[in-house]
Structure formats: structure tokens, C-alpha cells
Amino acid sequence: MTDLEYFKLSKPQKMLRDAGGFFARLPKGIGTGVRKLGMLIVNILKGIGANLSDLVTTFKDGDWKTRLSYLIMGFGSFARGQWGRGLLFFLFQTVFNLYMFFPNASISGCYYLGKLSTLGTIETYKEGRRTVYGDNSFFILLYGVLTLFFIAAFIYTWRVNVKQNRISEQLLKSGHKLKTTKDDLDSLRDEQFHKTMLALPTLGVTVFTILPILFMILVAFTNFDATHQPPSKLFTWVGWDNFRQLLSSDTASYGDTFRHVLLWTLIWAFFATFLNYFLGMLVAIMINKKGIRLKKMWRTILVMTIAIPQFVSLLYVSKMFAADGLINTYLMKWGWISSPLPFWTDPTWARVTIIVINVWIGIPYLMLIATGILMNIPADLYESARIDGANAFQMYKKITLPYMLFVTGPYLLTSFTGNINNFNVIYLLSQGKPLSLQLSGNAGHTDLLITWLYKMTVNDTNYKLAAVMGILVFVVTAVINLIVYNMIPSVKNEEDFQ
Amino acid sequence: MSEKKQIPEVDIVVDQEAGVIREVKPEHLRSKSGHERRVNTSVYVILVLMSVIWLAPFVFLVFQSFRSYATESGAMVAYLLPKQWSLDNYRWLLTDPSSKFLRWYGNTLIVAAFCAVLQTFMVLSVSYTLSRLRFRGRKLIMNVVLVLGMFPGFLTMITLYFLLKQLGLTQQGAVPGMILIYVASSGMGYYISKGFFDTIPKSLDESARIDGATRAQVFRMIIMPLAKPIVIYTILMAFMAPWGDYVFASYIAFGSEPNYNVAVGLYQWVNVADYQGFFTRFCAGGVLVAVPITILFLALQKYYVEGVTGGAVKG
Amino acid sequence: MASVTLEHVKKVYDKDVVAVHDFNLKIKDKEFVVFVGPSGCGKSTTLRMIAGLEDISGGILKIGDRVVNDVEPKDRDIAMVFQNYALYPHITVYENMAFSLRLRKMDKEEIHRRVCQAADILGITEYLGRKPKALSGGQRQRVAIGRAIVRDPAVFLMDEPLSNLDAKLRNQMRAEIILLRKRVDTTFIYVTHDQTEAMTLGDRIVVMKDGFIQQVGTPQEVFDTPQNLFVAGFIGSPQMNFLKAKLIRNGNDYSVELLGTRTALNPDQNRALAEKNVQTQEIILGVRPEHTSVLFDGKENAIECTINVNEMMGSELHLHLSSQNKDKIIVRLPTVDLTKEQRQQLSYGNRMYITFPAKVMHLFDPKSERNLIYG
Structure with a gap:
């Protein structure tokens, strides 16, 4: 066609x-x-093959300085006058060796690595009134992972160290000078400035995000929970058991509850994203309408819900809607109702209330975004549409909406993902309540996966299931992202409207 | 340049049907058509209604914070206006020996202040680097951050709690612990400020580098002075976030009351403890937290709007 | 003051997109060289490689006798003027111009002297206290140039410096650059897509297309003896006319057959073609609009055309014609020599007769697109 x-x-x-x-x-x-x-x-x-063959040629062609560097990292750099680099390599190797082969075996890398496959075998026991500590599965797993990281880093650094020798040799052969330590330091302010800038953030993210996430992914395959708490108890690998427990529908499993919570999480994310989006846009259009005065004042009033910390506003509003809260008591006082409305006690009421209150929190944010974008829509688009005979609604449908959707496509996606993980609104408003006997694992009817995860961790110390849940949240988010990236053209073709 | 623009009393308009040029009164002098006026009136009605809904809870909060604890009650009651206005709740919060409010306030302030400095530093480093420097692994870093961002943040908390505990940074050490946690991974939130840096023409960097500046000097002498709006935005966000954080703070300070932040402290007054007695105190505490933050926010609103709209548009 | 040498310089993006192929050029000390070509031809990329803003994927770049492939821009002793001026918006004009000198830790007095001198040359002394935002486009461009001259660089690079200006200002600035060049007297490399700028400014022009150099030469050489179809079409305005024709060899004499006309070539042309042993073949004939002869009486051996458009430009007349074969031909006539009757004759829809003298003919091979004589 x-x-x-x-x-x-x-x-x-x-x-x-x-x-x-x-x-x-x-x-x-x-x-x-x-x-x-x-x-x-x-x-x-x-790549691996090329690296290996390169290692061999480097050794064969290299001089004694290069060859010795295979054993003593940084030796070649030292011998060629680059003492800064040499020192770093050598220090790294020393620290690595110290860590791996520390004389006190119970804190050395090798110890943890060796125990990683069982997560410890020696139970803690009592000898009279004295407690004799055995293996600590938690630390074995944590430091085991850390050791693997360390080994990978070591191999990489060692490879760089060998490569440096080869490059230096070639440079010297072709009559170039090598960079001095001062040159190296200077380059950190110029050519290598990105290393300076990213060093700290990368370290932070590695230790405080990547390592913990890897650790928790591994925990999902263990039986680390309230009854297997180190240091008194060991925990060990259990394969896919936890996934089975969370997903299957046996009586002892959480499958039904999980599906219930997941469904509500998606419904919530959908409404929280799109309801706010369209209402926020509507409000922005109203405030920006020609002939409306005091635009700035309206905006400032709405923005109050962004300014005031959520725990103040949400906790207070949550109490306003309580059975003995202001709304119910006044409605009863005025005789409009005879018994309190079940804002937080009926599942459906609670869900609707949460979505409505979230509109109160969310509209101002979208109003600001929409205002910024509306002002950016080229005026001539509207002028040409008016000349073509379009009315206000047609212009909204054919110009404003597509433009907004196009420009904010990526934002909608992040916003949806953000709402899946929107802990604050749910937890501060309803704590996931109302609870129900139909749901297992302490989940309530307004619990999102993320608040349920929180409860499992804090109340039940059921780390293994929390870990599984975390992974599943990731899977859900990733799948949605993948689908949207492939379906919505605006995320990909950023240039169309510009 | 500064000559004032005269608003013309008449506009010149081409009348298409008649094919002639006419002088017409400009919009602000023309009497509005009936339809237009009706639409505007209903918009005003909606806006006024919304304003009431938006402000009411905060007004109520203030009212209830002034209810006398001594002569009335600290609980939730069935009326709004205090029968007797008093500063009882505030006095209790600030002076009573059993109130830890000042301590919590101080904790949060310290955390917020440190975050404002350190987090801004981290975020700007990352966003500047990813926006304006080209190096091997740049795309990889961005993709890794994207994937990491899909894991719920709280997942890491379980591990971090035990890690911090090893370092003595939980419970008694919760304040430095919180700072560490907020700051360490904050580089991942580079998105909005990167969007801002992307809009500064690249030729400025190039020109400066030809002029003899190192990349570090370009950052310090050229880009930073131009990035004032986004710097303020980042500071504002970094400063405000700790005031609202419940999840991490509650977990790190678990069980150690003096080391709570305001969010955790006030939360337990309302939900865990006998909130009925503490309700008006919660209101007063909320006012004490909300007022300075709100003033700060409204004063810097301009930068917030710039950051938020820029970030959303560039995605 | 320095020469610039490019030997087999190459730029490859993402492993397979080649932006510049094998660029060879020696720019003499104090020479003014213009890189010209359509957008995407690699001219800016080449300039940016010389500046050090882009890595060089292959080959050798020398400034003076020094290989600078891996030298940072700040250590190359160059200055550059950008298309969008790239003035630092947060500091005054004075500070903009002093920026590079301060970074070099130059003496304050000396900085002041140099800035004032440059400002004086460019006539921007009264704006020294302003921020760039308060200046007009032309003034900003002057500041950008001033920022480059205070440095007293060995090589002066300009990347489309006039493209952001309106037509009138552009003409004025072009003249000023010619004057400036006389005063500054250093090596200039100038990038533009505008052939008029290239022709008027350059000592030598480098015509580029798709990452390849098409021709290097003085403006006169490039105009008179374009080596291929692209250069012939790119240089000169309005564009050269291209017509399908036939080259006929008769012993060592050649003639061109076109739309029923036949023109014998000059001895020089004959000799060159014979040397290259060109046989009878189809060709693309190129004739510049201003080189066309119009016959007002008689039509002997002339091409019959119809006038489609008649553009009166004041000092000259542009005629858009179509031949019987629907070939489009543009003719440019100075109006001074035309009588009133002749002008009348040249109005829309009329028939007219033109001829192409042999000496203005450019002959191109349709396949290789090379000039059969000079290519």
C-alpha cells in the first residue's frame, strides 16, 4: 500500500x-x-580472545620491565618514571592481596568466597551462658558479593596495567615521551576531567545502589527471613522457592494477594498519572485563558501543596477523612449523614479517596508543566487553525493535546513508573489499610507493591519475599518501559515537533 | 532601548470578508461578547472553588494548632474553630522537657543543610559530565542508571541498614547515616539538570577551550555562572526532600526516638502513639515545619518552575 | 604566524561514517584559505579538527613544524570565531576579550592595551562595558573577532562567521574582514557555504563535497577552470547552465554539436583534448549565464529558445529560457548595452536566439563528471 x-x-x-x-x-x-x-x-x-592473545604478545615482545609487571603491578610504570601510576597500581594490588589473604581467616576474601556456595555451615550455639558464634550467613553473602566485585576490579586493573606497559613501550620506541605524573594530574583537570567529576558519584552509586541491589537479588534465592536471622541462625540457598511462594496460588502462598496488590498498583498508577495529567492540563488552560486575571495568584495558591512537606499535608488530610475526622463530624452535625462515611474502612471508598486526594497533590505539578509547554506552542499554529475555521475544542483536540502528549511523552512514562513506587501518598494516607482476611502477608486493600514490600521488611523481617517483590517491581517497570518505548513514537522521534 | 511601548488605542485589522482594512478597538478596550464573559465567569467560579479546596486543609491545620491544650483538648474534636485561642501546643513543643520536637527539627535541619550542599555537588558533577563531556562509557553509564532506577529504592535499604549498622550509623548515628544515604546515590538524579546543561550552546565550551581554559576552568568560569537557575533548583530540591522523607528515616532511626526526623516523629504521634492526645501538637508541629519551607519554596518558585518544566519537556 | 599542513587527514564517526576522506593541503604562512561547499561536505569538521575540537581519526596535522594531532586546543596557538559568536553571556565585552589573556596570566597593563587596541580596530570601544546581550548581531560578531585578535594567534579560524547576519550587514562585514586581514596579517582559515564569500575573501579556495576535496585553487582558477561538474555548478551565480551535447572528433580538431548547432573549438582546447586522446562522445556542456551571446538579428547556427521568466535586476537582466528540448537555460545580460527595442524583444513568451562561443564552453564527461580539458 x-x-x-x-x-x-x-x-x-x-x-x-x-x-x-x-x-x-x-x-x-x-x-x-x-x-x-x-x-x-x-x-x-x-573480546576475551583478543585480550588473551594480546596478553601473550605483550609478554613475548615486552622487555623485562613489562614482564615483571605481570607479577608486580605497576612495576613497569615505576621503572619508566611514571611513579604516580605505578604507585596506584601497586597500592591496589597490595590492598587486594591483603583483603583476599588476610591472616585472620574469618575476615579474608577467600574465606567468604569459599563459604559463598553454602552461606555458612557452623551454627551459633550456647556453651553454658556463653554464646559461641558460628558463621554469619548475612556477611558471607554480602562480603562474598563484595569479593566478587573486587576480583572483577582486580582483573580489569591488572589488564590495564599490562596494557599500559605495551603502550609505553611502543611510545618510547617511536621516540615519544611518556606522560609524567604531573601530566597525569594535570589531565585530571582537562582531558580526564570526567574521571574527576564522576569518581565520587560512581563510588557512591556502586556501594549504595549497585551492591545492595545485587545482594538483594541474591537474597531472593535464599531463605533469609524471621526464622533464619543471623547471627543466631544460618540461612541458605533455596533456588526459586520464594518466587513460587509469592506467585503460586496454594493456600500457603501469596499468589492471590500478590495479584490483587499488583492489579491495584497498576490501577493506581494509571489514575494517578493520567487523571492528574488531564486535570492539570485543564487547570493550566483555564488559568492561561485570555482575560483571566490574577494568573500568578491562582498558580501560587495551587502550588501550596507542592511547597508544604507531604507528611504534614497528607497526614492532616488523612485525619480529616477519618471516621472521627472533621469531614465526617461536620456532615453528621449538619445532619446530612447518620453514620460516618467509610473513607478508610471500605476498600473501594479508600481507593477512590486516595486517588482523589492524590489529585489534590498532583494537579499543581502538572499545571506548572503544562503552563510551560502551552506557552511554547507556536502561536501561528493556532492562527492558521483559526483561519482554517477551527473552533476552540477542535484546536484543543488537534493542536494542544497532540503537542502536549508529544512533548510530555517521556515524562508520562517516568511519572507512571514513579507512581508505581509512590510510597509516600499511600503510606501517609492509609498505611495500606483497610486490612482484610482475604489477603495474606499483612497486605491491605490499598497497599502498593512498594508499601507491601516495606511492611514485609519492617514488620515481618521477611527479607526473602521482600527481595522477590523488589525484583518483580523491577520486571513490571521494565516491561512497561519497553512496551512504551517501542509503541509511542514520541519517545523515539524527538525531532518531529521542533 | 528603554523607550516605553505605547499601548495603541486602536488596532488595525484586516476584515477578510469585506476585504478592507478597519480600525478596531484592541481587545482590552473592547466590550466582551456575552459568550466570552459567561465562559470567563465560570472559569473564575471554578478557580475560586479550587482555591478554597486547596487552602482549606492548611487553614484548618493552623486553626487547630492554636486550640488550647489545657482548657480544651489535644484530640480530634467535632469542631473547627478553637473555643479558646492559645499557644499551648507551641509552648509544649518548644519548651516541654518531654517534647523531642526541637531535637527532631534540628536533626532534619542538619540533614537538609548537608544534603543541600553535598547532593547539589554530586548532581551537578554528574549532569555536567554527562551533558558536556564526551568519553568512552558515557552511554553505558546512562543506561545503567536507567536500569537501576527501575528497582524500587527501598530494596537497597535492607542491605544498607545492615551496612550502616556495621559503621554505627543507625539509631544513634542516624543523622550522619541519613546524610550518607541521601547523598551517596544522588548522582542518579542527574536528569533535570542535564537537560538544562544541554541547552547551553556547546560552542561556549569550545570557545573557552580555544581561549586556553582547561575543562575544569570551563566548568568553573563559564558554565557554573550560567547555570544559576538550575543550581538553585537543585539546592532547593535537595534541601526540601529530607523534610518529607519517611521511609528511609524511619528505617534507619528505627526505635531510637531522639534520632527521628520530623516526619517520622510527627507520624508516630498521629498514627502509632495515642494520637488523640497529640493531634493539636501534631498540627502545631506541622505549622512550624511547613511555614519556613513554604516561604522558602515560594520565594524560589521561579527556579522550581523552570526546572520542572524544563525537565519534563526534555524528558 | 604559521603554516598549516594536513596530510591524509581523515575523520570517521562511529567506526563507519566517514565525514572527511584523505584531506591533503598545505596552507602557507599568512595565506587566507577558504573551505567552501554545501552543508555536510566536511568543511566544518576539517576546521574543527584543525582547532582540536574534534579528534583526528587518521593522518597528520601540523601547525608550523609541530605535529598537533594530540595537542589540546589551548596549546595550538589558534583562535576561532564561531557562527553563533559564542560570547560568554555573563561577562562584559571587555572581559570577554580579556578572558584568554587572563587565563594566560598576562600582565594587567598589557591586557588592557591589547583589548583597547583590538576594540579600536573594530570600532567597539564604546561597548566595552556592555554585556553581549545588549549588542546587535553585527556588534557581537565584531566582539567575537576582537576576542580572537587580542590573542595574536598563529592561525585564525573562522567558522561561517557571517551566516547569522542579514544580507546587508554580511556584505559590510565581508569588506571589514578583508581590511582586518590586511591589519592582522596572519594565517586565516575560513569556512563558508557561500561561494560569494569564498570568491571575495580567499587567496585560495578549497571546494569540498561529501568529505572529498573537489578542487583547490585561486578564485580565478576555480571559476575559469572548474575541474568537475560539481565545482562548475557550485561556483558562480546564477549557476552554470548544463546541456546535453555531443563532442565530435575530426582528426585533431574538435567541435560541439548542440541542438542542431555546431561550434568548432579553439586551438588551445583542441590541443588539450587531443593530448588526452578524447574521442567522439556524449558530453555535458557547461556555459555560464553571463557568457551567452544573444542574437537580436539573424539565427544562423543559433539555439532557438522561448522566454519563460524575465527578471530585471537593475544593472542586468536574467532570462530563464527553455530550448526546444525543454532544456532550461539562464542568460545574464548587462542592461547598459540594450536598446529599448531589444528590451521589448526580451519579454515573456517571445522567441529568441542564443549562441555559445567556443572559448566559454566547459566540457564534462557525463560518467566521471570530470572536465575533459582541465580535469
């Missing part, structure tokens, strides 16, 4: 064709994905 034929189709026909196109492309897309993955693996293998 040519483009011209396509233009002639009616709207439903076009949609049908587009959808068909999407599915027609799907197998190809999957094929490409698989092929890319294959290529990646091949490339990795090739």
Missing part, C-alpha cells in the same frame, strides 16, 4: 492497519533482538 492510499483510509481503517503493522513487525523485532543478543555474546567471546 502506498502512502497515498493510506491517507484515503478512514480512521478505524487506519488504526486497524497500524495495529496490524505493529504485530507484523513484532516477529522481526524479536528476531532482531535475538540476533543482537547473539552478536553481543560473540563479540564478548571475541
Whole structure:
């Protein structure tokens, strides 16, 4: 079908064709994905091969300084006058060796690595009134992971150290001078400035995000929970058991509750994102309408909910809606109702209340964003539409909305993901209540995966399931992101409207 | 340049149907058509209603914070206006020996102040680097951050709690512990300020480098002075976040009351402890927290709006 | 003051996108060289490689006798003027111009002397206290140039410095650059997409397309003896006319057959073609609009055309014609020599007769697109 034929189709026909196109492309897309993955693996293998052969040639062609560097890191750099680099390499090797082979075996890297497969075998026991501590599974797992990190870093650094020797040799051979330590330091302010800038943030993220996440992913495959708490008790690997427990529908499992919570999480994220989005846009359009005065004042009033810390506003509003809260008592005083409205006690009421209160929190934010974008829509778009005879609603539908959706497409996606993990609103308003006997694991009807995760951790110290849940949240988020990235053109073609 | 623009009394308009040029009164002098006026009136009605809804809870909060604890009650009651206005609750919060409010306030302030400095430093380093420097692994870093961001943040908390405990940075050490946690991974929130840096023309860096500046000098002497709005935005965000954080703070300070932040402290008054007696005190505490933060926010609103809209538009 | 030498310089992006292929050029000390070509031809990339803003993927770049492939821009002793001026918005004009000198820790007095001198040359002394935002486009461009001259650089690089100005200002600034060059007297490398700028400014022009150098030469050489179809079409305005024709060899004499006309070539042309042993073949004939002869009486051996558009430019007349074969031909006539009747004759829809003298003919091979004589 040519483009011209396509233009002639009616709207439903076009949609049908587009959808068909999407599915027609799907197998190809999957094929490409698989092929890319294959290529990646091949490339990795090739890379390893190239590195190994390079190591051999470097050794064969290298002088004694280079060869000695295979054993003593940084030796070559030292011998060639680059003492700064040499010192760093040597220090790293020393620290690594110290850590791996520390004389006190119970805190050395090798010890942890050796125990990693069992997570400890010696139980803590009591000898009379004295407690004799055995293995601590928690530390074995944590430091085991850390040791693996360390070993990877060591291999990489060692490889760099060897490569440096080869590069230096070649440079010297071709008559170049090597960089002095002063040059190296200077370059940290210029060519290598990114290293200076990223050193601290990378360290922070590695230790405080990557390491913990890897650790928790591993915990998901252990039985680390209230009954297996180090140091008094050991925990160990259990394979996929926890996933089974969380997902299957046996009586002893959490499958039904999980699906219930997941469904509500998605419903919540949908409403929290799109309701706020459209209402916020509406408010922005109203305030920006020609002839409306005091624009700044209206905006400032709305922005109050952003300014005031959420724990103040949400806790207070939560109490306003309580059975003995202001709203119920006044409604009863005025005789409009005879018994308190079940804002927080009925599942549906609670859910609706939360979504409505979230509108109160969320509209101002979107109003600000929408205002910024509305002002950026080129005025001539509207002028030409008016000349073409469009009325206000048509202009909204054909210009404002597509433009907004286009520009804020990526924002909507992040906002949706953010709402899946929106702990504050739920926890400060309802703590996940009302609870129910139908739900296991202490989950309530307004619990999101993330608040349930929190409860499991804090109340039940059920770390293994918390870890599984964390992974599942990741999976949900990742899948949504992937779908949206592939379906919504605006996320990809950023240039269209500019 | 500074000549004042005269608002013309008449506009010149081309009347398309008649094909002639006419003089018409400009919009602000023209009497509005009936339809237009009706629409505007209903917009005003909606806006006034919204304003009431938006402000009411805060007004109520203030009212109830002034209710006398001694002669009335500290609990939730069935009326709004205090029968007797008093500063009882405030006096108790600030002076009573059993009140830890000042301590919590101090904790939060310290955390917020440190975050404002350190977190801003981290965020700007990362966003500047990713926006304006080109180096191997740049794309990789951005992708890794994207993937890490899909894990719920609280997941890391379990590990971090035990890690911090090893270092003595929980319970008694909760304040430095919180600072460490907030700051350490804050580089991942580089998105909005990177968007801002992306808008500064690249040729400025290039020109400065040709002029003899190192990249560090470009950052300090050229880009930073131009990035004032985003610096203020980042400081504001970093300063405000700790006031509202409940999850991390409650977990780190678990069980050690003097080391709570205001959010955790006031939360337990309302939900865990016998909140009925502490309700008006919660209100007073809320006012004491909200007023300075709100003033700060409104004063810097301009920068907030710039950051938020910029960030959303560039995605 | 220094020469600039590029030997086999190459730029490759992302491993397979080649922006500049094998660029070879020696720029003499104090020479003014212009890189010209359509957008995406690699001219800016080449300039940025010379400046050190882009890595060089292959080859050698020398400034003076020093290889500078891996030298940071700040250590290359160059100055550059950017298309969008790239003035630092947060400091005054004075500080903008003093910026590089301060970074070099120059004596305060000396900085002041140099800034004042440069400002004086460019006539921006009264704006020294202003911020760039308060200046007009032309003034900003002057500041950008001033910022470069205070440095007294060995090489002066300019990347489309006039493209952001309106037409009138552009003409004025162009003249000023010619004057400036006389005063500053250093090596200039100038990038533009505008062939008029290239022709008027350059000692030598480097015409580029798709990452390849098409021709290097003085403006006159490039205009008179374009080596290929692209250069012929790119240099000169309005563009050269291209027509399908036939080159006929008869012993060592050649003639061109075009739309029923036949023109014998000059002895010089004959000799050159014979040397290259060119046979009878199809060619693309190029003739510049201003080199066309119009016959007002008689039509002997002339091409018959119809006038489609008649553009009166004041001092000259541009005629858009179409031949019987629907070829489009543009003719440029000075109006001074035309009588009233002749002008009448040249109005829309009329028929007219033109001829191309042999000496203005450019002959191109349709396949290789090279000039059969000079290529």
C-alpha cells in the first residue's frame, strides 16, 4: 500500500492497519533482538580472545620491565618514571592481596568466597551462658558479593596495567615521551576531567545502589527471613522457592494477594498519572485563558501543596477523612449523614479517596508543566487553525493535546513508573489499610507493591519475599518501559515537533 | 532601548470578508461578547472553588494548632474553630522537657543543610559530565542508571541498614547515616539538570577551550555562572526532600526516638502513639515545619518552575 | 604566524561514517584559505579538527613544524570565531576579550592595551562595558573577532562567521574582514557555504563535497577552470547552465554539436583534448549565464529558445529560457548595452536566439563528471 492510499483510509481503517503493522513487525523485532543478543555474546567471546592473545604478545615482545609487571603491578610504570601510576597500581594490588589473604581467616576474601556456595555451615550455639558464634550467613553473602566485585576490579586493573606497559613501550620506541605524573594530574583537570567529576558519584552509586541491589537479588534465592536471622541462625540457598511462594496460588502462598496488590498498583498508577495529567492540563488552560486575571495568584495558591512537606499535608488530610475526622463530624452535625462515611474502612471508598486526594497533590505539578509547554506552542499554529475555521475544542483536540502528549511523552512514562513506587501518598494516607482476611502477608486493600514490600521488611523481617517483590517491581517497570518505548513514537522521534 | 511601548488605542485589522482594512478597538478596550464573559465567569467560579479546596486543609491545620491544650483538648474534636485561642501546643513543643520536637527539627535541619550542599555537588558533577563531556562509557553509564532506577529504592535499604549498622550509623548515628544515604546515590538524579546543561550552546565550551581554559576552568568560569537557575533548583530540591522523607528515616532511626526526623516523629504521634492526645501538637508541629519551607519554596518558585518544566519537556 | 599542513587527514564517526576522506593541503604562512561547499561536505569538521575540537581519526596535522594531532586546543596557538559568536553571556565585552589573556596570566597593563587596541580596530570601544546581550548581531560578531585578535594567534579560524547576519550587514562585514586581514596579517582559515564569500575573501579556495576535496585553487582558477561538474555548478551565480551535447572528433580538431548547432573549438582546447586522446562522445556542456551571446538579428547556427521568466535586476537582466528540448537555460545580460527595442524583444513568451562561443564552453564527461580539458 502506498502512502497515498493510506491517507484515503478512514480512521478505524487506519488504526486497524497500524495495529496490524505493529504485530507484523513484532516477529522481526524479536528476531532482531535475538540476533543482537547473539552478536553481543560473540563479540564478548571475541573480546576475551583478543585480550588473551594480546596478553601473550605483550609478554613475548615486552622487555623485562613489562614482564615483571605481570607479577608486580605497576612495576613497569615505576621503572619508566611514571611513579604516580605505578604507585596506584601497586597500592591496589597490595590492598587486594591483603583483603583476599588476610591472616585472620574469618575476615579474608577467600574465606567468604569459599563459604559463598553454602552461606555458612557452623551454627551459633550456647556453651553454658556463653554464646559461641558460628558463621554469619548475612556477611558471607554480602562480603562474598563484595569479593566478587573486587576480583572483577582486580582483573580489569591488572589488564590495564599490562596494557599500559605495551603502550609505553611502543611510545618510547617511536621516540615519544611518556606522560609524567604531573601530566597525569594535570589531565585530571582537562582531558580526564570526567574521571574527576564522576569518581565520587560512581563510588557512591556502586556501594549504595549497585551492591545492595545485587545482594538483594541474591537474597531472593535464599531463605533469609524471621526464622533464619543471623547471627543466631544460618540461612541458605533455596533456588526459586520464594518466587513460587509469592506467585503460586496454594493456600500457603501469596499468589492471590500478590495479584490483587499488583492489579491495584497498576490501577493506581494509571489514575494517578493520567487523571492528574488531564486535570492539570485543564487547570493550566483555564488559568492561561485570555482575560483571566490574577494568573500568578491562582498558580501560587495551587502550588501550596507542592511547597508544604507531604507528611504534614497528607497526614492532616488523612485525619480529616477519618471516621472521627472533621469531614465526617461536620456532615453528621449538619445532619446530612447518620453514620460516618467509610473513607478508610471500605476498600473501594479508600481507593477512590486516595486517588482523589492524590489529585489534590498532583494537579499543581502538572499545571506548572503544562503552563510551560502551552506557552511554547507556536502561536501561528493556532492562527492558521483559526483561519482554517477551527473552533476552540477542535484546536484543543488537534493542536494542544497532540503537542502536549508529544512533548510530555517521556515524562508520562517516568511519572507512571514513579507512581508505581509512590510510597509516600499511600503510606501517609492509609498505611495500606483497610486490612482484610482475604489477603495474606499483612497486605491491605490499598497497599502498593512498594508499601507491601516495606511492611514485609519492617514488620515481618521477611527479607526473602521482600527481595522477590523488589525484583518483580523491577520486571513490571521494565516491561512497561519497553512496551512504551517501542509503541509511542514520541519517545523515539524527538525531532518531529521542533 | 528603554523607550516605553505605547499601548495603541486602536488596532488595525484586516476584515477578510469585506476585504478592507478597519480600525478596531484592541481587545482590552473592547466590550466582551456575552459568550466570552459567561465562559470567563465560570472559569473564575471554578478557580475560586479550587482555591478554597486547596487552602482549606492548611487553614484548618493552623486553626487547630492554636486550640488550647489545657482548657480544651489535644484530640480530634467535632469542631473547627478553637473555643479558646492559645499557644499551648507551641509552648509544649518548644519548651516541654518531654517534647523531642526541637531535637527532631534540628536533626532534619542538619540533614537538609548537608544534603543541600553535598547532593547539589554530586548532581551537578554528574549532569555536567554527562551533558558536556564526551568519553568512552558515557552511554553505558546512562543506561545503567536507567536500569537501576527501575528497582524500587527501598530494596537497597535492607542491605544498607545492615551496612550502616556495621559503621554505627543507625539509631544513634542516624543523622550522619541519613546524610550518607541521601547523598551517596544522588548522582542518579542527574536528569533535570542535564537537560538544562544541554541547552547551553556547546560552542561556549569550545570557545573557552580555544581561549586556553582547561575543562575544569570551563566548568568553573563559564558554565557554573550560567547555570544559576538550575543550581538553585537543585539546592532547593535537595534541601526540601529530607523534610518529607519517611521511609528511609524511619528505617534507619528505627526505635531510637531522639534520632527521628520530623516526619517520622510527627507520624508516630498521629498514627502509632495515642494520637488523640497529640493531634493539636501534631498540627502545631506541622505549622512550624511547613511555614519556613513554604516561604522558602515560594520565594524560589521561579527556579522550581523552570526546572520542572524544563525537565519534563526534555524528558 | 604559521603554516598549516594536513596530510591524509581523515575523520570517521562511529567506526563507519566517514565525514572527511584523505584531506591533503598545505596552507602557507599568512595565506587566507577558504573551505567552501554545501552543508555536510566536511568543511566544518576539517576546521574543527584543525582547532582540536574534534579528534583526528587518521593522518597528520601540523601547525608550523609541530605535529598537533594530540595537542589540546589551548596549546595550538589558534583562535576561532564561531557562527553563533559564542560570547560568554555573563561577562562584559571587555572581559570577554580579556578572558584568554587572563587565563594566560598576562600582565594587567598589557591586557588592557591589547583589548583597547583590538576594540579600536573594530570600532567597539564604546561597548566595552556592555554585556553581549545588549549588542546587535553585527556588534557581537565584531566582539567575537576582537576576542580572537587580542590573542595574536598563529592561525585564525573562522567558522561561517557571517551566516547569522542579514544580507546587508554580511556584505559590510565581508569588506571589514578583508581590511582586518590586511591589519592582522596572519594565517586565516575560513569556512563558508557561500561561494560569494569564498570568491571575495580567499587567496585560495578549497571546494569540498561529501568529505572529498573537489578542487583547490585561486578564485580565478576555480571559476575559469572548474575541474568537475560539481565545482562548475557550485561556483558562480546564477549557476552554470548544463546541456546535453555531443563532442565530435575530426582528426585533431574538435567541435560541439548542440541542438542542431555546431561550434568548432579553439586551438588551445583542441590541443588539450587531443593530448588526452578524447574521442567522439556524449558530453555535458557547461556555459555560464553571463557568457551567452544573444542574437537580436539573424539565427544562423543559433539555439532557438522561448522566454519563460524575465527578471530585471537593475544593472542586468536574467532570462530563464527553455530550448526546444525543454532544456532550461539562464542568460545574464548587462542592461547598459540594450536598446529599448531589444528590451521589448526580451519579454515573456517571445522567441529568441542564443549562441555559445567556443572559448566559454566547459566540457564534462557525463560518467566521471570530470572536465575533459582541465580535469
